Amino acid sequence: MTAVDPRRNPYSPGAGRPPAALVGRDAEMTEWAIRLDRIEGGLSIQPLALYGLRGVGKTVLLTSMAKEAESRDWVVAQIEAGTDKSLRATLGEALYGPLSDLLRPSAGRRLLRALKTALSFKASYDSSGAWSFGLDLQDAPGGGADSGSLETDLAKLVKDLSAAAAEAGVGLAILIDEAQDLSQEELVAVCATAHKASQEGWAFLLCIAGLPSLPKDVAEAKSYAERLFAFHPITALPTQSAGDALVVPATRAGVRWAAAAVAFTVDEARGYPYFLQQYGQEAWNNASGEVITILDAQVGIARGRTALDNGFFRARWDRATKAEQGYLRAMAEDGDGGSASGAVARRLHRKPASLGPARASLISKGLVYAPEHGRIAFTVPGMADFIARQPDPD
Numbered sequence: 001m002t003a004v005d006p007r008r009n010p011y012s013p014g015a016g017r018p019p020a021a022l023v024g025r026d027a028e029m030t031e032w033a034i035r036l037d038r039i040e041g042g043l044s045i046q047p048l049a050l051y052g053l054r055g056v057g058k059t060v061l062l063t064s065m066a067k068e069a070e071s072r073d074w075v076v077a078q079i080e081a082g083t084d085k086s087l088r089a090t091l092g093e094a095l096y097g098p099l100s101d102l103l104r105p106s107a108g109r110r111l112l113r114a115l116k117t118a119l120s121f122k123a124s125y126d127s128s129g130a131w132s133f134g135l136d137l138q139d140a141p142g143g144g145a146d147s148g149s150l151e152t153d154l155a156k157l158v159k160d161l162s163a164a165a166a167e168a169g170v171g172l173a174i175l176i177d178e179a180q181d182l183s184q185e186e187l188v189a190v191c192a193t194a195h196k197a198s199q200e201g202w203a204f205l206l207c208i209a210g211l212p213s214l215p216k217d218v219a220e221a222k223s224y225a226e227r228l229f230a231f232h233p234i235t236a237l238p239t240q241s242a243g244d245a246l247v248v249p250a251t252r253a254g255v256r257w258a259a260a261a262v263a264f265t266v267d268e269a270r271g272y273p274y275f276l277q278q279y280g281q282e283a284w285n286n287a288s289g290e291v292i293t294i295l296d297a298q299v300g301i302a303r304g305r306t307a308l309d310n311g312f313f314r315a316r317w318d319r320a321t322k323a324e325q326g327y328l329r330a331m332a333e334d335g336d337g338g339s340a341s342g343a344v345a346r347r348l349h350r351k352p353a354s355l356g357p358a359r360a361s362l363i364s365k366g367l368v369y370a371p372e373h374g375r376i377a378f379t380v381p382g383m384a385d386f387i388a389r390q391p392d393p394d
């Protein structure tokens with residue numbers, strides 16, 4: 001087995017696949033740790049909101065934050081919006097395990113209350129499958145998180161769970177990925193709960209992550225929400241960190257990258273984590289010795305491009321109907337920077353209003369987002385170039 005055996009390849013292209021080295025996110029991890037410390041010290045915090053394009057590393061950052069909280073024995077739920085399940089059901093199910101972990105033979109009053117409230121929350125979306133925490137909660141206080149109003153029920157759940165967590169010297173952390181896909185009602189409920197929590201000092205830490213439209217979505221849901229969250233843009237990595245994303249995992253495996261190969265790969269990937277992982281993986285598989293050379297990098301990038309075209313980009317392109325692909329082609333003329341909706345309509349010789357449904361469908365499929373009113377942009381970096389490489393439809 002050579003050092004660069006594919007079996008030992010440390011790179012991990014793929015949605016949400018944790019990288020061997022999570023680089024360039026120290027500021028966010030520090031912000032998170034400070035919040036955990038503050039809550040453990042009984043202080044209030046501002047919830048976090050992360051936003052950025054697909055492939056920049058929001059999900060793996062959320063996972064890393066969740067792990068940090070778990071390592072401190074917090075009650076942690078990391079969930080994803082926009083699946084076919086409601087926030088209620090997704091969150092309820094995600095909390096079962098961590099709540100069971102809190103169980104002690106000498107469960108305190110606050111814990112019993114939290115468990116009973118969680119049971120009522122569960123009953124609000126699932127009348128058949130009852131949970132049992134193996135305790136008789138008949139005479140316990142709590143419950144009532146099944147009024148049917150999500151805002152009321154979520155606040156009750158979070159309040160009682162944070163109180164139980166605080167009793168154990170920790171807190172409750174909820175991390176919501178793809179938050180741009182929360183329904184209006186869900187987003188309002190999440191904002192309202194976080195607002196109450198920070199006013200009343202509950203031991204509750206929220207982090208939401210989503211596309212660059214997230215700040216706008218949040219502001220539209222609740223007028224105060226703009227000031228409620230600390231917003232962090234998650235972007236491509238600066239040169240040094242991008243190089244580290246390639247070099248650190250290799251060094252650990254006893255493999256060296258030639259300096260020119262690093263510079264070239266970082267440049268070609270434009271610092272985007274997903275592309276770095278893909279190119280790194282291919283360069284490694286192409287290398288034969290203990291050093292990844294510039295030639296390995298060049299071949300790796302060419303193969304990596306093909307892999308991205310056939311996967312990362314193709315998967316999105318194929319999700320669009322023919323008419324929607326026409327819309328995307330018209331957008332692609334403006335490159336990655338986004339387009340004025342009016343300009344796209346002119347190119348297609350259509351009235352902007354008549355393109356509303358195509359635009360809305362592309363947004364709900366997660367292919368494009370509205371950075372501001374009257375504008376539209378791709379959710380993945382490099383999509384415009386990919387589209388330019390696609391053969392014409394006729």
Ligand SMILES: Nc1ncnc2c1ncn2[C@@H]1O[C@H](COP(=O)(O)OP(=O)(O)O)[C@@H](O)[C@H]1O
Pocket residue numbers: 012013014015016017018019020021022023024025052053054055056057058059060061245273274275277
């Ligand atoms: N900070 C980072 N350092 C190194 N690789 C990263 C980093 N962030 C993300 N990646 C890699 O980039 C890819 C995309 O990450 P992901 O979290 O799915 O992005 P997003 O959720 O923003 O679409 C994954 O292959 C992951 O391993």
Ligand SMILES: [Mg+2]
Pocket residue numbers: 015016058059060177
């Ligand atoms: Mg993600």
